[in-house]
Amino acid sequence: DTEVTQTPKHLVMGMTNKKSLKCEQHMGHRAMYWYKQKAKKPPELMFVYSYEKLSINESVPSRFSPECPNSSLLNLHLHALQPEDSALYLCASSQGGGGTDTQYFGPGTRLTVL
Amino acid sequence: QQPVQSPQAVILREGEDAVINCSSSKALYSVHWYRQKHGEAPVFLMILLKGGEQKGHEKISASFNEKKQQSSLYLTASQLSYSGTYFCGTEGWNNDMRFGAGTRLTVKP
Numbered sequence A: 001d002t003e004v005t006q007t008p009k010h011l012v013m014g015m016t017n018k019k020s021l022k023c024e025q026h027m028g029h030r031a032m033y034w035y036k037q038k039a040k041k042p043p044e045l046m047f048v049y050s051y052e053k054l055s056i057n058e059s060v061p062s063r064f065s066p067e068c069p070n071s072s073l074l075n076l077h078l079h080a081l082q083p084e085d086s087a088l089y090l091c092a093s094s095q096g097g098g099g100t101d102t103q104y105f106g107p108g109t110r111l112t113v114l
Numbered sequence B: 001q002q003p004v005q006s007p008q009a010v011i012l013r014e015g016e017d018a019v020i021n022c023s024s025s026k027a028l029y030s031v032h033w034y035r036q037k038h039g040e041a042p043v044f045l046m047i048l049l050k051g052g053e054q055k056g057h058e059k060i061s062a063s064f065n066e067k068k069q070q071s072s073l074y075l076t077a078s079q080l081s082y083s084g085t086y087f088c089g090t091e092g093w094n095n096d097m098r099f100g101a102g103t104r105l106t107v108k109p
Helices: none
Strands: A004-007 A010-013 A018-025 A031-037 A044-050 A053-057 A064-070 A073-079 A087-094 A109-113 B004-006 B009-013 B018-023 B030-036 B043-049 B054-056 B060-065 B070-075 B084-091 B103-108
Touching (some): A004 A087, A018 A031, A018 A087, A053 A064, A073 A087, B004 B084, B009 B018, B018 B103, B030 B060, B030 B070, B043 B070, B070 B084
Parallel strands (some): A010 A109
Antiparallel strands (some): A018 A073, A031 A044, A031 A087, A044 A053, A087 A109, B018 B070, B030 B043, B030 B084, B060 B070, B084 B103
8 A cells, every 4th residue: 555645635724824734644654745836846845754853844934834743644734824835735755764765645735825 | 956857848649759858966866757647646657776776667667877867767659648747856865855847748649
């Protein structure tokens, strides 16, 4: 089973709302990722968790707050977003680290900020 | 740093072949290839590792020149289902994946 699940599929929020995106995998993977993808652009790395510790934060604004409660779950907490944050948010996981493992992507959450 | 992909777009007839190229200015641990269809998540095709190991798709092949920091994806006897945007991703030792801008492939009947 190479499935990564993400909820919700779609999210519409106002600029003052607080919401969370959720990602789950049961493959025993120890690295998990958040990417942001705008239309007709490649996925852009936001955060990497390796063995439940934040290992990469690509200078993402503080209105995005990641959390890894355990090795199977990854959350992205959203607060006071801007309309330009509207995008497809993709979660991925891989076995471990070292740059040699396949990353498996979830279906994404399409976020619209009004 | 983002790898450079070429060409930006390709249009093929069914059964024709295509090559997509990817190059990087930094030393690579691995090169990953993904295909993304409109409105869907990227799907893994192939990973190429330093030392020549490859893991991936049966009908798609790829090469990785470590010295030149370049990779090419070979699509042979294309099918309609090959249409989509192909991304190469380059990864360092710390899982910092960077994707190229993508190559839009259209296969026509």
